Amino acid sequence: MPQTILVVEDEADLLRGLRDNFAYEGYRVLTAADGEKGLALALKEKPDLVILDWMLPAMDGLAVCRELRARGSMTPVVFLTARGQEVDRVLGLEMGADDYVTKPFSVRELAARVKAILRRAAGMASRPSTFALGDLHVDAGSFIARRGKKEIPLGRYEAELLRVLAQRKGQAVSRTDILNEVWGVDAYPSDRTVDNTVVKLRQKIERNPRNPRMLLTVHGVGYKLVDPAGP
Numbered sequence: 001m002p003q004t005i006l007v008v009e010d011e012a013d014l015l016r017g018l019r020d021n022f023a024y025e026g027y028r029v030l031t032a033a034d035g036e037k038g039l040a041l042a043l044k045e046k047p048d049l050v051i052l053d054w055m056l057p058a059m060d061g062l063a064v065c066r067e068l069r070a071r072g073s074m075t076p077v078v079f080l081t082a083r084g085q086e087v088d089r090v091l092g093l094e095m096g097a098d099d100y101v102t103k104p105f106s107v108r109e110l111a112a113r114v115k116a117i118l119r120r121a122a123g124m125a126s127r128p129s130t131f132a133l134g135d136l137h138v139d140a141g142s143f144i145a146r147r148g149k150k151e152i153p154l155g156r157y158e159a160e161l162l163r164v165l166a167q168r169k170g171q172a173v174s175r176t177d178i179l180n181e182v183w184g185v186d187a188y189p190s191d192r193t194v195d196n197t198v199v200k201l202r203q204k205i206e207r208n209p210r211n212p213r214m215l216l217t218v219h220g221v222g223y224k225l226v227d228p229a230g231p
Contacts, residue, residue, distance in 0.1 A: 004028040006047040008038030035059025054081030069096040076117045127163040133214050134228040158201045165225035172218035
């Protein structure tokens, strides 16, 4: 069965062009010309990926992405926008987008990014969604960790970082690998992104963030996740 791509774009010519190009590539393509219809289609059809214009009638792309994430959808989202400022790019990614393409763009480049994101999404499906580290119980799919009766909310990237490390528990994972598997190399090309997320995550899950026992630094390499209770 072909993978499904939803394209939400209010420029009619661009919408038709993207529909035809991705259909030619073998995808099943759904389309919507405004944000409300796009959100409804995304929730009903559960596509494998959404290509989402930033500026849309009825409901803008940022609101659509935010609502998808609020409803627990992890469907990859690629923003299309004429905006090129860094603050907009970062805002979209922080709202849960997987990539960001500025108009005008090459359809060939967009198609390559889509393929890369779908490959990464397939890898995510093989990672554990729920796991325990000592008395900490993580439900990454719901963006929640629990310690006793205390509920600890997790950000999307925090949850995915934990899943990547949990998949290779006890092994050192490089910053480059984490960056590629969680954010994608084109999204945040900086190791500091990983480090900053680890700092925030330790504040949430470690009893003493200054002396972590679960999320450990492997100097010169990256990070690893260990069970403080042992094997």
